[in-house]
Amino acid sequence: MVDDLLHRRYRIVDKLGHGGYSTIWLAHDEQTTRYVALKVAISGQMLPRREPSILRALSESVPSTQETAQGAFDASTTIPQVLEVFNVRGPNGIHVCYTKTLAQGNLKEASFNRLFPIEVARLLAARLALAVSLIHSQGFVHGDIHLRNVLVKLPSTIDELSIADFRKTFGEPETVPIHRADGEPLPPNAPPQAVVPLYLGRMAEEFTLDDANGLILGDFGEAFAPATEERLGGDCNTPVAMRAPEALFEPDTPVSFSADIWSLGTAIWEILGMNFIFSETETMDEIVAQQIDVLGYHGLPLAWREHWERSNTEELVTETEVEVPRHPTVDRNAWPPLEQAFAEFVQKHRREQEAMGVFGEEETKAILDLMRGMLRFKPEERITIQEVLQSDWMTKWALPRVG
Numbered sequence: 082m083v084d085d086l087l088h089r090r091y092r093i094v095d096k097l098g099h100g101g102y103s104t105i106w107l108a109h110d111e112q113t114t115r116y117v118a119l120k121v122a123i124s125g126q127m128l129p130r131r132e133p134s135i136l137r138a139l140s141e142s143v144p145s146t147q148e149t150a151q152g153a154f155d156a157s158t159t160i161p162q163v164l165e166v167f168n169v170r171g172p173n174g175i176h177v178c179y180t181k182t183l184a185q186g187n188l189k190e191a192s193f194n195r196l197f198p199i200e201v202a203r204l205l206a207a208r209l210a211l212a213v214s215l216i217h218s219q220g221f222v223h224g225d226i227h228l229r230n231v232l233v234k235l236p237s238t239i240d241e242l243s244i245a246d247f248r249k250t251f252g253e254p255e256t257v258p259i260h261r262a263d264g265e266p267l268p269p270n271a272p273p274q275a276v277v278p279l280y281l282g283r284m285a286e287e288f289t290l291d292d293a294n295g296l297i298l299g300d301f302g303e304a305f306a307p308a309t310e311e312r313l314g315g316d317c318n319t320p321v322a323m324r325a326p327e328a329l330f331e332p333d334t335p336v337s338f339s340a341d342i343w344s345l346g347t348a349i350w351e352i353l354g355m356n357f358i359f360s361e362t363e364t365m366d367e368i369v370a371q372q373i374d375v376l377g378y379h380g381l382p383l384a385w386r387e388h389w390e391r392s393n394t395e396e397l398v399t400e401t402e403v404e405v406p407r408h409p410t411v412d413r414n415a416w417p418p419l420e421q422a423f424a425e426f427v428q429k430h431r432r433e434q435e436a437m438g439v440f441g442e443e444e445t446k447a448i449l450d451l452m453r454g455m456l457r458f459k460p461e462e463r464i465t466i467q468e469v470l471q472s473d474w475m476t477k478w479a480l481p482r483v484g
């Protein structure tokens with residue numbers, strides 16, 4: 082695939098990433114001599130056309146500036162710009178493809194084991210909340226907010242590089258051979274090698290305020306408009322550690338804007354402290370047990386408690402046939418309550434790398450108040466995105482940095 086020319090225009094230079102339904106390539110547009118991100122959906126999927134059409138609808142409807150109590154700011158770059166949509170025929174059938182503005186890469190990659198400088202972390206959180214507010218104001222739920230879907234603008238100076246210069250700067254594409262586990266030869270429609278994604282961005286500690294101001298909320302593959310379309314909890318695909326709990330406990334009930342607020346809360350926590358608030362690598366039952374440890378059992382709705390406490394032998398069959406969380410029966414280490422979790426998961430790392438900045442007492446209180454509002458178990462009790470933007474922490478510490 083590397084070096085191929087797609088649609089008589091896009092030369093594939095390297096790979097940027099992949100998801101469940103697509104691969105994202107770095108391509109050089111030979112018509113405009115600019116680099117773009119080219120998303121190639123797996124063949125036969127009709128779903129991928131949804132994302133570019135939602136993005137186009139959004140970019141036509143969103144105002145170019147967004148007003149906040151702190152002033153107006155440029156909103157046009159917060160949402161990915163779809164450049165061209167086309168089909169490509171490959172050995173496995175027809176693939177829907179579309180090109181988007183190239184970005185630096187995702188925040189998860191940038192912050193793996195690394196902290197953002199405190200000013201940058203505040204600004205990233207503010208920009209992400211503003212991006213969500215923009216989408217909600219247009220009637221859309223994003224449906225998949227987590228740091229792998231948050232990108233940062235890339236300086237356009239990259240377009241000055243020829244492909245040869247690009248390779249001198251960023252290296253040749255890294256590939257690994259593909260073998261069948263049973264040793265049999267690969268079928269003719271399988272590629273002989275896989276390309277390892279290239280990360281183009283800076284690492285978290287090198288991020289500047291300009292980088293943070295260039296935040297882009299990407300991947301609208303799960304986005305939907307609740308007014309015209311129902312999305313059941315059981316059909317949510319956000320990673321469980323960031324998924325709103327109503328989607329787990331009530332898989333047959335539609336989710337709405339409040340589900341984004343929960344995920345945004347977990348994303349902001351991760352931006353501030355490098356660590357996720359609920360473990361990414363655990364089972365659904367363990368993750369819910371952590372949510373209860375951190376947020377307290379009192380907030381868990383009564384109906385959910387009954388499901389949660391059911392015995393190991395009781396089966397709970399939902400219409401969507403999705404498993405509902407149940408108290409883990411194995412011995413486990415309880416997670417600390419919210420305040421202590423912030424001290425242990427966020428502040429401790431910040432103290433260890435003092436140059437990145439530590440949150441003061443008053444600011445910590447404001448962050449925790451915001452988290453309590455965003456991470457309420459009952460979706461109807463969660464604060465709205467407008468209330469997030471009006472919170473003490475956003476208005477005093479995060480939004481003033483938006484430029």
Ligand SMILES: Nc1ncnc2c1ncn2[C@@H]1O[C@H](COP(=O)(O)OP(=O)(O)OP(=O)(O)O)[C@@H](O)[C@H]1O
Nearest residue numbers: 097098100101102103105118182183184187229300
């Ligand atoms: N415009 C872009 N510029 C640079 N890198 C990008 C761009 N778009 C996506 N990527 C990279 O590709 C990764 C996957 O992209 P994306 O989330 O859009 O794919 P997806 O197939 O929709 O994923 P999923 O199936 O997980 O929802 C991102 O995490 C990011 O690292």
